[in-house]
Amino acid sequence: MGQLPRLVATDLDGTLLRSDRSVSPRTVEAIERVVAAGGQVVLVTGRPIRWLTRVYDHLGAQVPAICANGAVVYDPIEDVVLRADPLAPELLGEVARRLRAEVPGINFAVEIADGREMRHEAGYRIHRDEIPEAIRAVDAPEELLSAPAVKLLARAGVQDPDAFAAVVAGALQGLAEATHSSRSGLVEISAFGVTKAAGLAWFCARHGLTADDVVAFGDMPNDLPMLTWAGRSVAVANAHRNVLEIADEVTLANDEDGVAAYLEKLYPVT
Known part of the structure; x- marks a missing residue:
């Protein structure tokens, strides 16, 4: 990926969120910078929809979310599910x-x-x-x-x-x-076939994007499919050993605002 990513996909717990489940002001500012530069940000999480309210309260930006490890694609602005792939x-x-x-x-x-x-x-x-x-x-x-x-x-x-x-x-x-x-x-x-990668790929196809347009952040085994799929994969320093092994790069730990630190290098203040 030799240019700025068109989409930033990030896990929440253990990655974007600190251990107290808060979103730091630094992280909020970094995400706002991505959006201001014309990039998209998508939350890709194992969390259900009902657990996102507090995240959005901290984050401010009502960015889309891929929930339940890829089974649900959610638009928080309209409060609608764009796609669901449940177990029958x-x-x-x-x-x-x-x-x-x-x-x-x-x-x-x-x-x-x-x-x-x-x-x-x-x-x-x-x-x-x-x-x-x-x-x-x-x-x-x-x-x-x-x-x-x-x-x-x-x-x-x-x-x-x-x-x-x-x-x-x-x-x-x-x-x-x-x-x-x-x-x-x-x-x-x-x-079967429902993963964070599958949900993110569906979202990207809907917006005319490919894996090469995506930088993804994660920390745990449920992030592995997404990190493998994305054009650039970044693990936080506190990640599971399997994630650290496959990631293209490693940033600071979640409690050190690792996602924000990485995005600040991509989108410096001008």
Whole structure:
């Protein structure tokens, strides 16, 4: 990539956001500089739509978002979903059947209504940032798997995240995508072929862009498809070892505003 990127694609947690989940003023200014120069910025995240409000409050700019690891493309200005690629109920049932047979004590949650709501089994541990009015525990597994879900979440107590993700991916090979973006043993499952790269490629095609027009930032295994696809890939210094291995470049850690530091070099103050 010998010229300025036409699109900046960035992960949120562990990448653009600091560890306290804030967006620094420096990062806000860097993104505003990209937009002022005629570039596009897209958030590419494992987060559901309902978790973006606080990010937009910090960010100011209502830039598009590719959510749920590529399953949902969201326009915050119009508050509309441009594209969704969920797991169908029949597929959810088969995925759950395979994983219950493979992993004793596994518990599930589903992101439904394009990620605006979540349903979970009683034994599933809820994230500390969850929005209470958007979630509900279900009494029967059949109810959990009865509606299309943009993401299936799986936990089985304390697990090594890489090892657990490998077990889940092996059980679902050829059926669904399995990845992780946390260090708590949570595995995120999407429909087969649905990744951050696929969602970003769809968005770029819609805007007449190619991979060569994109610089992408990330930190965790769920970012690997996007970083591999983009014309230029940048890992933050705190990234997972697998991300550091494949990235074209490494910038500062998220708590040091690594994305902003990199963008400032591309878009210097004139």
